[in-house]
Amino acid sequence: MPDAGAVALRVSELYVERGGATIVHGISLSLRSGKLHAVIGPNGSGKSTLAQALMGCSGYRIAAGRVWLGSEDITDLDLYERAKRGLTLAWQEPARIEGLTVGRYVGLGCDRPSEADVCRALDAVDLEPKLYRGRCVDESLSGGERRRVELAAVYAMHPKVAVLDEVDSGIDGPSISAIARLIRQLAKEGTAVLLMSHQEEVIKAADEAFLLSDGRILVEGRPRRLIRRYGDYYRATPQGQS
Amino acid sequence: MTHYETIVLSQAASRPLPDFLQAPGVGSLVVEGSNVVVAREVPGLSLEAETISDGVKLMLILAPGVRVAKPMHLCIGSLAEEGIQRIVAEFHIGAGARIEFIACCSFPNAVRLEHVMEGLTFVRPGATLVYRETHYHNGIGGVRVKTRSQVVVEEGGCFLSGISMTEGRAGSMDVGYQVDVAANGLVELVAKGRGYGDDEIIVREDIRLNGHGARGLAKSRIAVHDTARCEVRSTLSGNAPGARGHVDCVEIVSDDATADAVPLLHVNDDRAQLTHEAAIGSVDRKELETIMSRAVDERTATDIIVRGLLGDGLPFEHGLPAVQAAPDNVHSVPAIEVRQLTRDYGQLRAVDGISFSVETGEVFGFLGPNGAGKTTTVRMLTTLLMPTSGTALLNGFDVVHDSYQARRQFGVVPEDSNVYRELTARQNLYFSGRLYRLSREERESRAVELMTLLGMADKLDVLVDTFSRGMRRKLTIAMALMHRPPILFLDEPTAGLDVPGQRSIMDAIRKLSAQGTTLFLTTHQLEEANQLCDRIAIIDRGGIAAIDTPDGLRGLLDDLRVIEVVLRPCPLGAEESLAAMRGVRTTKRTGSSLQLGTADPSSVLPALVAFAEMNNLDIVSLNTRGPSLEEVFLHLTGEAPEAGDEARPARRRRRRCSEGRIR
Numbered sequence: 001m002p003d004a005g006a007v008a009l010r011v012s013e014l015y016v017e018r019g020g021a022t023i024v025h026g027i028s029l030s031l032r033s034g035k036l037h038a039v040i041g042p043n044g045s046g047k048s049t050l051a052q053a054l055m056g057c058s059g060y061r062i063a064a065g066r067v068w069l070g071s072e073d074i075t076d077l078d079l080y081e082r083a084k085r086g087l088t089l090a091w092q093e094p095a096r097i098e099g100l101t102v103g104r105y106v107g108l109g110c111d112r113p114s115e116a117d118v119c120r121a122l123d124a125v126d127l128e129p130k131l132y133r134g135r136c137v138d139e140s141l142s143g144g145e146r147r148r149v150e151l152a153a154v155y156a157m158h159p160k161v162a163v164l165d166e167v168d169s170g171i172d173g174p175s176i177s178a179i180a181r182l183i184r185q186l187a188k189e190g191t192a193v194l195l196m197s198h199q200e201e202v203i204k205a206a207d208e209a210f211l212l213s214d215g216r217i218l219v220e221g222r223p224r225r226l227i228r229r230y231g232d233y234y235r236a237t238p239q240g241q242s
Numbered sequence: 243m244t245h246y247e248t249i250v251l252s253q254a255a256s257r258p259l260p261d262f263l264q265a266p267g268v269g270s271l272v273v274e275g276s277n278v279v280v281a282r283e284v285p286g287l288s289l290e291a292e293t294i295s296d297g298v299k300l301m302l303i304l305a306p307g308v309r310v311a312k313p314m315h316l317c318i319g320s321l322a323e324e325g326i327q328r329i330v331a332e333f334h335i336g337a338g339a340r341i342e343f344i345a346c347c348s349f350p351n352a353v354r355l356e357h358v359m360e361g362l363t364f365v366r367p368g369a370t371l372v373y374r375e376t377h378y379h380n381g382i383g384g385v386r387v388k389t390r391s392q393v394v395v396e397e398g399g400c401f402l403s404g405i406s407m408t409e410g411r412a413g414s415m416d417v418g419y420q421v422d423v424a425a426n427g428l429v430e431l432v433a434k435g436r437g438y439g440d441d442e443i444i445v446r447e448d449i450r451l452n453g454h455g456a457r458g459l460a461k462s463r464i465a466v467h468d469t470a471r472c473e474v475r476s477t478l479s480g481n482a483p484g485a486r487g488h489v490d491c492v493e494i495v496s497d498d499a500t501a502d503a504v505p506l507l508h509v510n511d512d513r514a515q516l517t518h519e520a521a522i523g524s525v526d527r528k529e530l531e532t533i534m535s536r537a538v539d540e541r542t543a544t545d546i547i548v549r550g551l552l553g554d555g556l557p558f559e560h561g562l563p564a565v566q567a568a569p570d571n572v573h574s575v576p577a578i579e580v581r582q583l584t585r586d587y588g589q590l591r592a593v594d595g596i597s598f599s600v601e602t603g604e605v606f607g608f609l610g611p612n613g614a615g616k617t618t619t620v621r622m623l624t625t626l627l628m629p630t631s632g633t634a635l636l637n638g639f640d641v642v643h644d645s646y647q648a649r650r651q652f653g654v655v656p657e658d659s660n661v662y663r664e665l666t667a668r669q670n671l672y673f674s675g676r677l678y679r680l681s682r683e684e685r686e687s688r689a690v691e692l693m694t695l696l697g698m699a700d701k702l703d704v705l706v707d708t709f710s711r712g713m714r715r716k717l718t719i720a721m722a723l724m725h726r727p728p729i730l731f732l733d734e735p736t737a738g739l740d741v742p743g744q745r746s747i748m749d750a751i752r753k754l755s756a757q758g759t760t761l762f763l764t765t766h767q768l769e770e771a772n773q774l775c776d777r778i779a780i781i782d783r784g785g786i787a788a789i790d791t792p793d794g795l796r797g798l799l800d801d802l803r804v805i806e807v808v809l810r811p812c813p814l815g816a817e818e819s820l821a822a823m824r825g826v827r828t829t830k831r832t833g834s835s836l837q838l839g840t841a842d843p844s845s846v847l848p849a850l851v852a853f854a855e856m857n858n859l860d861i862v863s864l865n866t867r868g869p870s871l872e873e874v875f876l877h878l879t880g881e882a883p884e885a886g887d888e889a890r891p892a893r894r895r896r897r898r899c900s901e902g903r904i905r
Contacts, residue, residue, distance in 0.1 A: 044710030083537040099550030109536035142617035169738035172766040
């Protein structure tokens with residue numbers, strides 16, 4: 001396990017383009033092992049673009065700036081190389097894959113996944129392993145179930161850095177508490193977590209928060225302070241405007 | 243069960259058979275080359291096998307009304323390296339009878355071997371024949387398989403047939419079916435294959451839906467690598483009213499392999515409905531990246547996706563057709579009427595005999611915890627998923643038997659937007675309008691009308707890729723409304739949206755309701771449901787826990803009143819002390835406010851005031867109120883959040899279905 005508090009991922013002056021348009025404008029931030037970092041901001045402020053660019057997804061071009069994982073510059077590495085080094089993403093709208101079971105999917109990121117690992121991860125997202133392990137990650141799962149499976153897969157992987165892109169949307173109250181607990185647990189086990197979310201219950205659990213607007217970090221600080229001081233601002237900002 | 247047939251075939255001549263083929267009640271037939279090694283009948287089934295010059299001639303007759311409980315094994319193969327094996331087979335399944343075959347074809351030593359199968363099958367009225375055939379070839383690709391099956395499915399008959407050739411190299415596979423289906427008959431053909439080297443996989447299916455309500459599905463999943471080639475020709479003819487057919491073809495190509503899919507749909511009766519979807523190409527990039535983000539390399543990820551697609555079994559989608567009543571012709575029909583609707587996934591009963599109805603113009607909320615069966619119910623109502631049993635009518639049209647008409651009654655707004663990002667809003671709307679055959683003028687005026695209604699008139703010609711999530715969601719709503727459907731299904735319409743986004747969607751819903759559209763809303767947002775819905779159904783563990791107006795639901799907890807008090811200072815442990823008071827049933831803290839649930843506030847209040855005085859606390863505010871919708875929801879579903887507790891009681895969300903229903 002990396003030293004708690006050490007910088008696990010560092011982003012410096014990052015500019016990201018998608019389809020020719022610059023969406024992220026010079027973001028710099030550091031994620032620390034064992035800490036929860038939240039990114040908040042209105043729809044269209046660039047949260048998902050930042051998440052997918054950090055993962056190295058196709059279609060997101062890093063136009064300028066660097067990304068370091070630990071001491072290694074990973075800016076020019078592809079998605080798989082980044083994942084191999086311990087960076088992963090819980091997708092906002094994860095793909096549906098015919099014929100691939102939930103059990104297999106959750107264990108994908110483990111070296112030698114055991115039944116117990118998979119069950120523990122499913123339990124942690126409030127999905128009964130007995131009922132879900134054998135189902136497929138296809139269209140038969142609801143949006144909330146699919147996102148919880150996604151989070152379970154990230155948890156089972158024990159990544160160095162986890163980017164969680166709105167894993168909590170479309171999920172009801174009691175399960176949100178389970179998810180907030182799991183995200184805290186993920187950090188407690190040493191992962192540096194970057195969390196994109198609209199749910200204040202989840203955001204409040206973070207150690208640090210960034211308020212994103214029009215692809216720029218407007219302000220950073222304690223999440224409760226940000227919500228208190230800027231909540232009205234970002235909640236009331238119409239989407240797509242700065 | 244891998245390769246057991248190989249063992250059977252190679253050992254058959256000299257050694258005793260494995261036990262499972264000798265189990266009581268299990269029929270079996272083992273053919274090696276032109277030798278019939280085993281032919282075991284079961285009661286009601288007559289089996290004749292006769293050696294011909296280059297193979298075997300078979301005749302299987304199942305007497306009317308006989309339902310064979312255990313699948314019968316057919317092992318047909320050859321240990322030869324070359325030559326020809328010809329199987330001429332006739333199957334007669336008597337009226338009302340039912341049988342399932344598990345067939346294995348194995349050619350472990352083939353170098354230049356030809357296997358030809360000529361089949362003639364009769365599925366008599368009300369009979370069911372399920373046939374699953376798995377091929378086991380070696381890695382040389384030295385087999386040339388050619389099958390030609392002619393099938394007649396009579397009224398109400400059911401023929402489910404699957405062939406899978408995913409182990410070893412396919413060699414040359416040429417699979418041909420010609421099926422005639424009479425009234426209310428059902429046929430489902432599934433072909434799965436994987437080819438390497440210079441393998442060739444050809445699937446030709448010709449399904450003729452001749453009778454009223456005949457249904458047919460031709461599904462293929464094929465992956466070809468190296469220089470292999472595949473070709474799927476699926477022909478569907480809709481020759482009678484109410485006939486429904488679908489071709490579903492996915493072919494994955496890598497290296498220099500090539501693939502063709504040729505779906506041919508003939509609609510010879512305009513009340514028949516045929517559809518097709520075909521996808522050919524490399525593996526979906528998003529699926530790949532989703533798997534690769536777990537540190538799986540591209541090659542392995544591709545293999546995982548292909549293996550998932552090809553599967554290791556031959557699951558049929560429709561299962562057995564349920565016997566259903568004809569639609570009612572009552573005058574004032576409800577917009578949605580659901581009776582005893584049930585759906586199983588394997589042994590899991592996701593929806594368990596629910597019944598309810600929704601009146602025209604109503605905003606109906608469908609609430610429940612994750613996994614309660616919301617999505618499954620909506621998928622059945624929107625004809626995407628076949629119910630295991632029960633009925634659902636949309637404006638009187640049955641979603642199973644009258645799905646074409648039923649489908650014209652509604653629009654769907656999925657939770658994940660289904661818009662094309664590389665098109666403009668207008669192009670998306672026109673596309674949606676074309677699907678429902680709107681004229682150009684209608685498309686133009688409707689697009690402007692809807693975008694104005696949703697406050698996005700200025701975004702008509704803007705690329706969707708630049709839209710935020712909330713704008714995409716609104717566009718999805720507009721697309722679902724292009725054909726003016728009387729019913730609109732919305733799945734989590736405000737999930738993942740910020741507050742202004744949520745508000746504008748809720749406004750849109752109110753406007754639509756005011757215009758007379760019936761709205762069916764699945765949501766987690768209790769406050770949203772409270773504000774929008776005329777009535778709410780709470781679904782839990784596949785069943786309906788309650789249906790009522792928001793006020794009516796609160797009335798269910800008549801004996802629950804809530805005292806809200808803010809104490810200053812608010813000592814740690816105040817909750818515990820208050821919980822111990824007589825008459826207090828629940829306690830909860832939200833920020834600085836404490837909520838005490840009680841049946842009788844007047845007896846609790848004095849004790850509360852005494853507690854404050856004794857501990858030198860100021861009562862900043864105090865009031866009593868009825869239960870909130872959230873409290874009702876938690877009461878009904880038993881899903882109360884436990885305050886920071888690690889050990890939660892294990893919950894069982896779904897019921898297992900009764901034994902024997904599913905194989």
